[in-house]
Amino acid sequence: MIEPLSHVVFGLTVLATAVMAASAAIQGARHTLDLFGATVIGVAAAVGGGTVRDLFLGRVPVFWITDLTYLMVAIPVAAAAYFVATRLPSGNGRRLRLLMQFDAVGLALFTLVGVEVALQMETHPFVAVIIGCITGTVGGMIRDILCNVTPSVLKEDLYATISLVGGGVFVGLISLVDQAVALVTCFALMLVARLFVIARMSQG
Amino acid sequence: MIEPLSHVVFGLTVLATAVMAASAAIQGARHTLDLFGATVIGVAAAVGGGTVRDLFLGRVPVFWITDLTYLMVAIPVAAAAYFVATRLPSGNGRRLRLLMQFDAVGLALFTLVGVEVALQMETHPFVAVIIGCITGTVGGMIRDILCNVTPSVLKEDLYATISLVGGGVFVGLISLVDQAVALVTCFALMLVARLFVIARMSQG
Amino acid sequence: MIEPLSHVVFGLTVLATAVMAASAAIQGARHTLDLFGATVIGVAAAVGGGTVRDLFLGRVPVFWITDLTYLMVAIPVAAAAYFVATRLPSGNGRRLRLLMQFDAVGLALFTLVGVEVALQMETHPFVAVIIGCITGTVGGMIRDILCNVTPSVLKEDLYATISLVGGGVFVGLISLVDQAVALVTCFALMLVARLFVIARMSQG
Numbered sequence: 176m177i178e179p180l181s182h183v184v185f186g187l188t189v190l191a192t193a194v195m196a197a198s199a200a201i202q203g204a205r206h207t208l209d210l211f212g213a214t215v216i217g218v219a220a221a222v223g224g225g226t227v228r229d230l231f232l233g234r235v236p237v238f239w240i241t242d243l244t245y246l247m248v249a250i251p252v253a254a255a256a257y258f259v260a261t262r263l264p265s266g267n268g269r270r271l272r273l274l275m276q277f278d279a280v281g282l283a284l285f286t287l288v289g290v291e292v293a294l295q296m297e298t299h300p301f302v303a304v305i306i307g308c309i310t311g312t313v314g315g316m317i318r319d320i321l322c323n324v325t326p327s328v329l330k331e332d333l334y335a336t337i338s339l340v341g342g343g344v345f346v347g348l349i350s351l352v353d354q355a356v357a358l359v360t361c362f363a364l365m366l367v368a369r370l371f372v373i374a375r376m377s378q379g
Numbered sequence: 380m381i382e383p384l385s386h387v388v389f390g391l392t393v394l395a396t397a398v399m400a401a402s403a404a405i406q407g408a409r410h411t412l413d414l415f416g417a418t419v420i421g422v423a424a425a426v427g428g429g430t431v432r433d434l435f436l437g438r439v440p441v442f443w444i445t446d447l448t449y450l451m452v453a454i455p456v457a458a459a460a461y462f463v464a465t466r467l468p469s470g471n472g473r474r475l476r477l478l479m480q481f482d483a484v485g486l487a488l489f490t491l492v493g494v495e496v497a498l499q500m501e502t503h504p505f506v507a508v509i510i511g512c513i514t515g516t517v518g519g520m521i522r523d524i525l526c527n528v529t530p531s532v533l534k535e536d537l538y539a540t541i542s543l544v545g546g547g548v549f550v551g552l553i554s555l556v557d558q559a560v561a562l563v564t565c566f567a568l569m570l571v572a573r574l575f576v577i578a579r580m581s582q583g
Numbered sequence: 584m585i586e587p588l589s590h591v592v593f594g595l596t597v598l599a600t601a602v603m604a605a606s607a608a609i610q611g612a613r614h615t616l617d618l619f620g621a622t623v624i625g626v627a628a629a630v631g632g633g634t635v636r637d638l639f640l641g642r643v644p645v646f647w648i649t650d651l652t653y654l655m656v657a658i659p660v661a662a663a664a665y666f667v668a669t670r671l672p673s674g675n676g677r678r679l680r681l682l683m684q685f686d687a688v689g690l691a692l693f694t695l696v697g698v699e700v701a702l703q704m705e706t707h708p709f710v711a712v713i714i715g716c717i718t719g720t721v722g723g724m725i726r727d728i729l730c731n732v733t734p735s736v737l738k739e740d741l742y743a744t745i746s747l748v749g750g751g752v753f754v755g756l757i758s759l760v761d762q763a764v765a766l767v768t769c770f771a772l773m774l775v776a777r778l779f780v781i782a783r784m785s786q787g
Contacts (some may be wrong), residue, residue, distance in 0.1 A: 211740050226639070231430070233439025235641025240710050302444050321737060329525060332415050435634070437643025506648050533729065536619050 183355065184291050188225065188238075189248055191284035196221035196249040197256035198277035199318040201270055204260035206322045217253025218246065220318035224285050224310040231306065232296055268377065275373045278315055278327075283365035286311030286338045287358055290345050300346045307342035308335055333372045341365035387559065388495050392429065392442075393452055395488035400425035400453040401460035402481035403522040405474055408464035410526045421457025422450065424522035428489050428514040435510065436500055472581065479577045482519055482531075487569035490515030490542045491562055494549050504550045511546035512539055537576045545569035591763065592699050596633065596646075597656055599692035604629035604657040605664035606685035607726040609678055612668035614730045625661025626654065628726035632693050632718040639714065640704055676785065683781045686723055686735075691773035694719030694746045695766055698753050708754045715750035716743055741780045749773035 199220035203213030222239045229237040239245040260270050289310025293303035312328045312335055319326040327334045341361050348357035403424035407417030426443045433441040443449040464474050493514025497507035516532045516539055523530040531538045545565050552561035607628035611621030630647045637645040647653040668678050697718025701711035720736045720743055727734040735742045749769050756765035 208737070209740065211744065212737050215737070215743065230434055230638055231439070231441050231444060233441075235439075235639070235643075236704070236706070237639050237641075240639060240706055240714075243707055243709060246709070246713065296440070298440070298444055299447055301447060301450070305450065306444070329412070329416050329419070332413065335419065336415065434638055435643070435645050435648060437645075439643075500644070502644070502648055503651055505651060505654070509654065510648070533616070533620055533623070536617060539623065540619065 183358065184288055187284050187358075188288050189244060191281050191288060192221045192245050192248050193252045194277045195224075195281035195285070195314045195318075196253040198274050198281060198315070200253040200256040201260040201274040201277070202318055202322050202324070204257050205270055205274070206324075208322075210254060210257055213257040214250060214253045216318055216321050217256070218249045219321065220314040221245070221249040221253070222314075223317040224289070224313040227313045228289050228292065228306055228310040231309070232293065232298075234292075234296070272373070272377060276370065279366055279369035279373060281314060282311045282334070282338055282369060283341060283362050285314065286342050286365065287345055287361055290342045291358075294346070294349075304339060304342040304346055307345075308338040311338040311342075331372070333368070337365050337368050337372075341368075387562065388492055391488050391562070392492050393448060395485050395492060396425045396449050396452050397456045398481045399428075399485040399489070399518045399522075400457040402478050402485060402519070404457040404460040405464040405478040405481070406522055406526050406528070408461050409474055409478070410528075412526075414458060414461055417461040418454060418457045420522055420525050421460070422453045423525065424518040425449070425453040425457070426518075427521040428493070428516065428518040431517045432493050432496065432510055432514040435513070436497065436502075438496070438500070476577070476581065480574065483570055483573035483577060485518060486515045486538070486542055486573060487545060487566050489518065490546050490569065491549055491565055494546045495562075498550070498553075508543060508546040508550055511549075512542040515542040515546075535576075537572070541569050541572050541576075545572075591766065592696055595692050595766070596696050597652060599689050599696060600629045600653050600656050601660045602685045603632075603689040603693070603722045603726075604661040606682050606689060606723070608661040608664040609668040609682040609685070610726055610730050610732070612665050613678055613682070614732075616730075618662060618665055621665040622658060622661045624726055624729050625664065626657045627729065628722040629653070629657040629661070630722075631725040632697070632720065632722040635721045636697050636700065636714055636718040639717070640701065640706075642700075642704070680781070680785060684778065687774055687777035687781060689722065690719045690742070690746055690777060691749060691770050693722065694750050694773065695753055695769055698750045699766075702754070702757075712747060712750040712754055715753075716746040719746040719750075739780070741776070745773050745776050745780075749776075 196217040200213045200217040203216045208216065222245055225245075226237045226239070229235060260273070263270050263273075286307040288307075290303045290307035292310075293306035294300070298306065312326075316326040316328055341364060344364065345357055345361040348360060351357075352360075400421040404417045404421040407420045412420065426449055429449075430441045430443070433439060464477070467474050467477075490511040492511075494507045494511035496514075497510040498504070502510065516530075520530040520532055545568060548568065549561055549565040552564060555561075556564075604625040608621045608625040611624045616624065630645075630653055633653075634645045634647070637643060668681070671678050671681075694715040696715075698711045698715035700718075701714040702708070706714065720734075724734040724736055749772060752772065753765055753769040756768060759765075760768075
């Protein structure tokens with residue numbers, strides 16, 4: 176049912192790692208952490224979801240131990256995002272919007288990567304959707320807990336729901352269409368849905 | 380020393396999963412979460428203790444990945460408990476008592492299941508008692524942390540203690556009597572002890 | 584590159600376990616926990632860092648399950664430290680200083696043990712330094728979160744930094760000099776650096 180397509184999944188995971196590292200470093204800047212603290216939170220958020228996924232599935236050593244790429248991406252991206260965020264004029268919500276938009280990309284990408292990894296390990300499709308949701312939401316949850324903010328996944332209906340629905344549609348689609356098509360379609364769906372929710376919250 | 384008796388342990392784990400899911404969903408209702416948030420907390424609390432146990436023991440993929448039953452029980456039970464709890468007249472402590480009684484059943488059952496699983500993996504009996512206590516208390520701890528309540532295990536002497544003593548008596552009994560007898564005896568002892576503590580707290 | 588030297592690492596881990604158990608029990612006493620709660624926090628802090636390290640590396644069952652020594656050390660040491668701490672005259676900062684000094688010893692020892700274990704599993708040296716930092720800081724983080732205190736690792740620049748630099752120097756030194764020399768040198772460097780930071784903080 177599913178072909179490895181591992182280079183695409185690898186590329187998406189690296190991209191998701193970068194956006195979550197940036198999102199968490201921006202959150203750190205908003206909470207007046209220094210460069211070091213913001214980088215720690217950036218890395219923890221970037222690899223947290225995949226780490227929990229790997230532990231639950233028994234894929235150990237976890238992914239960032241066996242492949243240095245993820246840490247090598249997360250650390251400089253978090254530091255760079257911190258620099259940019261601390262130089263943005265504050266008080267007009269720009270940093271918050273940027274943070275939420277990066278988070279939306281990370282949520283969508285990590286969800287699909289998590290589903291993909293779970294399916295490759297031949298879990299039940301329903302379990303794969305749950306693993307995708309964990310992979311997609313845990314990084315942001317770690318970021319928010321470390322910054323002492325209530326995690327979006329508990330506060331907002333349309334956070335975990337978008338992850339679960341997106342993962343579910345992906346599981347359905349890959350048995351019908353080419354896997355790359357399924358990936359792109361579901362990514363676009365989830366991102367649009369989440370950005371729409373964010374835009375409405377900003378207006379609200 | 381110990382026979383698998385795996386169908387009994389399986390049945391008890393399913394039962395414990397259901398009561399912890401209900402207890403956590405009721406906690407969610409008390410903290411004015413919506414249906415979705417209460418269900419997420421219900422599932423996390425129901426499978427959290429066993430997940431940590433499996434990770435520490437190296438039993439991976441963790442139990443709810445290899446057997447769908449647990450999620451299939453926890454999700455509808457949490458949702459149903461939320462519906463009932465939100466319809467109970469509030470303000471008279473009924474939901475809190477119900478939550479604590481379900482929690483007491485979960486504490487006792489998960490403790491015994493955790494000890495049993497650890498012994499089957501041939502850990503030292505002392506370690507088995509610790510693993511039982513972790514299995515019994517972590518679900519409620521996750522529930523309380525997500526609802527921003529101080530976990531009972533840190534607040535109350537007679538929470539973890541009941542789990543440790545019950546697990547210890549169980550480890551001793553199974554070398555003396557039939558395993559089913561040991562299970563029932565220890566479950567009854569722990570439940571009575573915990574319900575007694577709860578009743579005294581309500582009066583206090 | 585690295586010889587097992589496992590009896591030295593074992594001895595250092597037991598020592599680090601004892602000081603972290605003491606440090607966390609003293610923290611518990613400062614937060615007016617009772618003996619039981621302080622012991623639970625002492626044990627969790629003492630084995631927490633190594634447990635996360637083992638999970639990430641896939642060394643399961645985790646170390647305190649396969650070797651009873653660690654629990655047998657952590658439990659009485661935590662209880663004894665609680666007794667001493669509750670009998671120290673309070674209000675003059677003696678307990679806080681004692682807690683921070685034990686924590687400094689634990690930070691240095693656990694970091695080096697974590698690096699050592701990671702290198703023995705042939706991770707990349709850079710990853711070994713990260714694993715060392717996790718092993719060194721997670722125990723204190725668990726202690727602080729359970730006592731509802733902001734973890735030092737997020738609050739202070741010179742906490743995780745000392746762990747990372749000490750681990751990095753250790754990775755460099757062991758390819759140049761005898762491993763025991765590298766261990767002692769790095770331990771002394773980290774401890775002196777951390778005690779210096781603590782002394783400056785006390786002077787305020």
